Amino acid sequence: MSDFLQMTLFGLSNGAILALAALGFVLIYKATRVINFAQGHFLLVGAYAFYAAIVVLGLHWSLAVLVGVAFAATLGVLVERFVLRPMIGEEAIAVIMVTIGLSSVLGGGVQLFFGTTPRETPQFLPSGALTMAGATMPWSRVAAIGIAAAVLVTFSIFFTRTRHGIAMRAVADDQQAALTMGISVRRVFALAWALAAVTAVIGGILLADLSGVSAGLAGFGLIVFPVVILGGLDSVPGTIVGGIIIGLLVQYTAGYVGGGLEQVVPFIVLILILMVRPYGLFGQTRIERV
Amino acid sequence: MITRSYRHPLNSSRLEPGEPLLEVSDIRLRFGGITALDEVSLSVRQGTVHAVIGPNGAGKSSLLNCISGLYRPQDGTIVVHTPAGAHDLTRRKPHRIAQLGVARSFQNIELFRHLTVLENLMLGRHIHMRNRLTRSLVWFGPARRQELAHRELVEEVIDLLQIQSVRHKPVGALAYGFQKRVELGRALCMQPALLLLDEPMAGMNAEEKEDMARFVLDAHELAGVTVVLIEHDMNVVMDISDRVSVLDFGRLIADGAPEQVSTDPDVAKAYLGEEVQA
Numbered sequence: 001m002s003d004f005l006q007m008t009l010f011g012l013s014n015g016a017i018l019a020l021a022a023l024g025f026v027l028i029y030k031a032t033r034v035i036n037f038a039q040g041h042f043l044l045v046g047a048y049a050f051y052a053a054i055v056v057l058g059l060h061w062s063l064a065v066l067v068g069v070a071f072a073a074t075l076g077v078l079v080e081r082f083v084l085r086p087m088i089g090e091e092a093i094a095v096i097m098v099t100i101g102l103s104s105v106l107g108g109g110v111q112l113f114f115g116t117t118p119r120e121t122p123q124f125l126p127s128g129a130l131t132m133a134g135a136t137m138p139w140s141r142v143a144a145i146g147i148a149a150a151v152l153v154t155f156s157i158f159f160t161r162t163r164h165g166i167a168m169r170a171v172a173d174d175q176q177a178a179l180t181m182g183i184s185v186r187r188v189f190a191l192a193w194a195l196a197a198v199t200a201v202i203g204g205i206l207l208a209d210l211s212g213v214s215a216g217l218a219g220f221g222l223i224v225f226p227v228v229i230l231g232g233l234d235s236v237p238g239t240i241v242g243g244i245i246i247g248l249l250v251q252y253t254a255g256y257v258g259g260g261l262e263q264v265v266p267f268i269v270l271i272l273i274l275m276v277r278p279y280g281l282f283g284q285t286r287i288e289r290v
Numbered sequence: 291m292i293t294r295s296y297r298h299p300l301n302s303s304r305l306e307p308g309e310p311l312l313e314v315s316d317i318r319l320r321f322g323g324i325t326a327l328d329e330v331s332l333s334v335r336q337g338t339v340h341a342v343i344g345p346n347g348a349g350k351s352s353l354l355n356c357i358s359g360l361y362r363p364q365d366g367t368i369v370v371h372t373p374a375g376a377h378d379l380t381r382r383k384p385h386r387i388a389q390l391g392v393a394r395s396f397q398n399i400e401l402f403r404h405l406t407v408l409e410n411l412m413l414g415r416h417i418h419m420r421n422r423l424t425r426s427l428v429w430f431g432p433a434r435r436q437e438l439a440h441r442e443l444v445e446e447v448i449d450l451l452q453i454q455s456v457r458h459k460p461v462g463a464l465a466y467g468f469q470k471r472v473e474l475g476r477a478l479c480m481q482p483a484l485l486l487l488d489e490p491m492a493g494m495n496a497e498e499k500e501d502m503a504r505f506v507l508d509a510h511e512l513a514g515v516t517v518v519l520i521e522h523d524m525n526v527v528m529d530i531s532d533r534v535s536v537l538d539f540g541r542l543i544a545d546g547a548p549e550q551v552s553t554d555p556d557v558a559k560a561y562l563g564e565e566v567q568a
């Protein structure tokens with residue numbers, strides 16, 4: 001029982017962070033129809049930007065978070081402007097290859113500056129643990145769930161209530177009509193990439209605190225794909241449900257089965273979902289009329 | 291019979307009635323080897339309903355797309371007059387043209403299908419909302435007050451078009467006739483200086499057409515909105531327009547009052563075909 005509780009907490013916190021990264025993926029897909037294979041690497045870059053701000057620049061963690069978020073937003077806008085915009089009108093497969101290339105550049109850039117040795121980051125989430133029914137529950141994990149949940153709620157409000165959020169959904173639906181409403185589609189694209197990078201970076205910062213920074217974070221980021229395929233490529237609630245399901249599944253598999261199966265199980269889910277329900281749990285079923 | 295008055299003017303153009311609002315001069319639009327518009331010129335005056343008619347493929351929609359900036363003509367100018375001066379639309383991006391008060395509907399409905407009617411109409415207010423991104427994240431205070439003011443205007447448009455019952459429904463779930471109305475409503479919510487309507491009555495039965503014609507006339511008469519209208523139904527065109535321009539194979543073949551255009555031999559020829567010489 002104590003093992004189960006602990007696994008659940010770890011699974012939920014990982015799942016919440018996955019949901020953040022997946023939210024960014026869905027944002028980009030919804031607004032621009034680009035499948036961003038570099039989303040996991042945004043998480044990696046964010047964690048290192050945070051690490052650099054704290055350790056290299058010697059900033060307080062709260063400032064370091066701001067630096068990380070500002071860095072992410074800038075990176076997102078630059079990537080959209082100089083990498084994706086020239087690809088408008090190109091075939092989907094070409095755009096996908098570009099984002100795969102981007103992920104290599106981001107991963108390589110991080111290694112260039114920080115090498116391959118994993119680093120410890122100074123912790124800012126509350127330390128200590130709660131002991132409940134014999135299980136050790138670190139406060140940092142609880143806090144990570146809270147922060148991720150707060151960010152997800154903020155974004156939901158942004159989408160449903162604010163002018164820019166609704167404009168973004170409008171662009172996702174019909175770019176031409178959005179233009180004739182006076183909405184600058186380019187600015188919406190830039191905003192989507194900036195926000196996507198920001199959500200991934202917040203996830204990366206949380207991960208850095210929980211488990212230090214290393215190139216392995218990009219591998220964690222790769223699990224974004226099973227999450228969005230499970231939840232539905234274009235569904236915001238889907239990212240939350242998908243993130244939590246995958247996060248828990250990985251922990252339970254590690255605890256009850258082991259043997260490294262936990263690293264494979266998200267991708268088994270991915271394949272099963274693609275076979276049974278390719279639009280995911282909450283995705284839109286697209287029926288093309290020919 | 292108009293029984294109610296509206297608090298918010300739906301027309302943002304401050305020109306005097308009869309002044310030229312839109313001047314299209316010698317525009318030429320080519321796609322590869324095909325000439326879609328060939329030296330087309332016409333002038334739309336403030337406060338009129340100006341119909342553009344012509345057989346299929348005559349270039350009517352292309353003309354509207356040039357005005358709203360979705361197509362860019364190779365030659366010619368399209369000028370919109372505002373009290374602040376004249377603006378050449380051929381050099382502007384579509385979203386900048388919208389900001390000048392040029393609103394439109396599309397032949398094949400282009401609504402935001404996954405958003406509700408209300409959200410679609412609120413998007414018509416986009417250009418009039420001034421709050422910046424950071425402010426709009428704060429739900430209370432100025433952002434909320436502003437939203438309520440915009441909502442008031444949107445509710446008036448909902449009243450005008452009689453779509454009260456569906457305001458919270460996603461647009462994709464509505465019947466065709468309602469979707470057409472919402473599209474008109476979304477354009478009206480922009481408080482347009484110039485309203486471009488691409489076949490607002492296409493695919494409708496006689497009764498629906500009558501309703502739609504009345505909505506367009508209401509918007510025109512209540513608010514004085516200048517309307518450029520593409521329509522195939524000649525009865526509708528003759529009933530509601532002040533002026534008619536006729537396109538055929540990308541050329542302007544007639545331009546004048548409805549009764550004048552309807553008796554024009556070139557127009558009859560374009561619609562009925564050339565007489566066969568025996």
